[in-house]
Amino acid sequence: MGTPKHDVFQAIADPTRRRLIRLLAEQELPVTEISKHFPMSRTAVSKHLRILNEAGLVQKKKAGREIRYKTQPDPLLEVKRWLAYYDRFWDNKLASLKYHLEQEQKED
Template sequence: MAAAQKHDVYQAIADPTRRKMLKLLAEGNYSITEIAGQFPVSRTAVVKHLQVLSDASLVADRKAGREKIYSLKADELLEVQEWLSFFEQYWDNKLAKLKHIVENEE
């Protein structure tokens, strides 16, 4: 039997619905039913999205009676933040050079 596919963080956040789910879970812990009520997709689709997020270690779940409660695991997003910070610095440098050129032409 094949091992379960591990999704990478970038694949997981590529989908806008999953990004919205992460934002929702940043506000608190929610059951599948509560999450599904926030999206115009089927409960099955919500479960599949949550599985991708779980496979990327972006969410955790726990059983509460007959429901699963999901919570955000934001630590995995540090990789994305570090990657984006490189480009933020790149653009800061480019804008600083442009500012210097424009100010020196005046």
């Protein structure tokens, strides 16, 4: 596939693109159908799809005269791995909160 032109994190930073990924995870659709789900022009939707495609997050294929898109979730593993590193901080905070709440209950 080669090196993506767009960074996965930049691609998913936009809420519209996150919605596109979710929509296309459910089904493969052409731009005309995708555009019906967004309050913007087909050209604007196409631009978002191009960025997602260049980041490897959506795959396009020609089906007759139309191009259909679907989610390609593999690049999201990079995001998952990055977030997993920070899980330990959340786990520590939750454990600390639990401890403090239990101490307050003992004092009551």
